[in-house]
Amino acid sequence: DQARAPDYLSGLNPEQREAVETVDGPVLVLAGAGTGKTRVLTTRIAHILATGKAFPSQILAVTFTNKAAREMKERIGHLVGGAVEGMPWLGTFHSIGVKLLRRHAELVDLRSDFTILDTDDVVRLIKQIIQAEGLDDKRWPAKQFAQMIDGWKNKGLDPAQIPEGDARAFANGKGRELYIAYQNRLKTLNACDFGDLLLHPIRMFKANPDVLKEYHQRFKYVLVDEYQDTNTAQYMWLRLLAQRPPGVPQNVCCVGDDDQSIYGWRGAEVDNILRFEKDFPGAKVIKLERNYRSTEHILGAAGFLIAHNEGRLGKTLFTDRVDPNDDKVVVHAAWDSEEEARAVGEEIEQLQRNQHPLNNMAILVRASFQMREFEDRFVTLGLNYRVIGGPRFYERLEIRDAMAYFRMVCQPADDLAFERIVNTPKRGLGDTTIRNLHDYARARDIPMLAAAADIIETDELKPKARKALFDVVTDFRRWQSLLETTPHTELAEQILDESGYTAMWQNDKSAEAPGRLENLKELIRSMEAFESLRGFLEHVSLVMDAETNENLDAVSIMTLHSAKGLEFETVFLPGWEEGLFPHQRALDEGGRSGLEEERRLAYVGITRAKRRCHIWFVSNRRIHGLWQSTLPSRFLEELPPAHVEVAEAETSYGGYGRNPYGQSRFDKQEPFQNSYSTPGWKRAQANKTDATRDNWGNRSGHAVERIGYGESGPRAKTIDGE
Ligand code: ATP
Ligand code: MG
Helix, strand or coil: CCCCCCHHHCCCCHHHHHHHHCCCCCEEEEECCCCCHHHHHHHHHHHHHHCCCCCHHHEEEECCCHHHHHHHHHHHHHHHCCCCCCCCCEECHHHHHHHHHHHHHHHHCCCCCCEECCHHHHHHHHHHHHHHCCCCCCCCCHHHHHHHHHHHHHCCCCHHHCCHHHHHHCHHHCHHHHHHHHHHHHHHHCEECCCHHHHHHHHHHHHCHHHHHHHHHHCCEEEECCHHHCEHHHHHHHHHHHCCCCCCCCCEEEEECHHHCCCHHHCECCCHHHHHHHHCCCCEEEEECECCCCCHHHHHHHHHHHCCCCCCCCCEEEECCCCCCCCCEEEEEEEEHHHHHHHHHHHHHHHHHCCCCHHHEEEEECCHHHHHHHHHHHHHHCCCEEEECCCCHHHCHHHHHHHHHHHHHHCCCCHHHHHHHCCCCCCCCCHHHHHHHHHHHHHHCCCHHHHHHHHCCCCCCCHHHHHHHHHHHHHHHHHHHHCCCCCHHHHHHHHHHHCCHHHHHHCCCCCCHHHHHHHHHHHHHHHCCCCCHHHHHHHHHHCCCCCCCCCCCCEEEEECHHHCCCCEEEEEECCCECEECCEHHHHHHCCHHHHHHHHHHHHHHHCCEEEEEEEEEEEEEEECCEEEECCECHHHHCCCHHHEEECCCCCCCCCCCECCCCCEHHHHCCCHHHHHCCHHHHHHHHHCCCCCCHHHCCCCCCCCEEEECCCCCHHHHHHHCC
């Protein structure tokens, strides 16, 4: 009888199924938000495994975050019924890069226990290099040069390859020299930065075709999610690994959405979508058009908004989730960000009373400074929340200090870590001593800790400094000797105690000290999930994802950028004001591209919502400590009235709003509505009586709504191959 399709295939629509089952040859899935691209990738892996086409270790799969990788692994396990053994090559570009490098470090002149530097380390290192060149680091800021290097690395450029103009632009033409000095310094430190996690493997593969061939044989299938946000270096990396000699099928599958390309500012090249068909001839391009995530109102609002961008690839999106009871997208006005946070808090509590779990709600902000207001409010309300992505726990001062100690124990050549903590807590090691030590180490090309061990045998230092340094060296020797024998959480605690670091905060009388001690405790707790200190360090250098207890029912707070790929029942989008969203930087650029990227970000925000989407704008905002009156975002005018409603003047919290001078708005004797009125926006609403005209395309209304995605620009031809 007819063989029944395996369970994991049932429920897929025909296009999804085609994308899953076309496992041989290149495939590009190009489709709008919520059409199941990620689901297709996951199911495709399950299919490859279930049909025995490859072992888990033979699949290379790239996700955008570590969290997404974990979730994907879990989903695959469910689909194939049982835990997936391994999948060692499922991860982000960076985590896979680390893995490749650890295996072949010697091919790029590193040792396999190399350290991964974070931005802060990089800036400090560059500052040293700039100073060593005798340049004024005020005139030529290290931070700026760090960004330049990052930009070059995103483009896959070695020092020899950077454009002349770029090289000339910094430090009176010393750009290239400094880049070279920086790379040399990294080598000496046995360290690399984030860009190197991609560039080193590229260099290694180019210089060692035999090694590349090994990986060609290993990776039978290559898959990439969020393909629209790959940068040039990532694309080069991918092409090296996925391309095969003529005649051999190139089993690569990339999924993406040009409308969700939001990392242009970090070097992402949406044109990689167009290059795909050129670099992988015969690629099958599959489009998914049915959205499974959102209500028609949410989809309608998002589709209408993004249609204001030009030069998009042609796409169609529809849903048959049409329910007259569905809420429209709601736009709310508030006096200031405090009131905005208060009102959002009320809304969340209301939903909670109606049995909606907090896990299903998210607040997506344009800029991370917006988070604090919500965090403060939620703490007051006792609402659980978690902050996802961005600067947080591991970036706090005390955590970075503690990590520097741990890094030194695992990786004694880590001079940056050494310099960070050698006199923290204060040990009477002054700048002069440290500089002596630094020079001594540089002259002999040895790590500073080794230099310290040498120098204490001489009489180069004053007795007090010598004694202090002797203690440091002895401490580290002892901790290193315990590394293999003492449980790592115990050792970590011991290090913080014996070094005097814990005591330093215990004796600190500042208001933050107790919180810092709490954080240190939390740090030790968070290590328990790892097998070794080394494993933990690697985790920390890689995670840009949230680390909060996943089991806690909590509202998520994150930037729009880190919300990519995620979905929530209810989404709150605060801060839709000119200058904040679209962001001032994009407006200052003047050109279209910055603004269009902001609009894509708005599209990403709205399309995260499954059922409810609430947008907020305030009339006054404090930015960098200054009160400013603000205008509603132009994106509000670009929303279709058919799918959007304006919240009634919200009297429940009316009257709490304070103007910048601390008066209630009623003190000013102004009618309530006036302080909120947004004439431009209201006018636009009034004009757009017929929402189904222009961009709406096909059907207007009911059983199935088709939302035509604007005109197919010139690029669409290339993609369609028509
Ligand atoms: P984004 O562009 O935001 O990353 P996406 O295209 O990756 O979105 P998914 O996250 O894979 O979309 O899917 C969106 C939602 O729709 C998920 O909840 C997914 O489980 C669901 N979904 C996808 N395909 C189907 C299907 N055939 N039947 C039912 N639900 C589906
Ligand atoms: Mg996705």
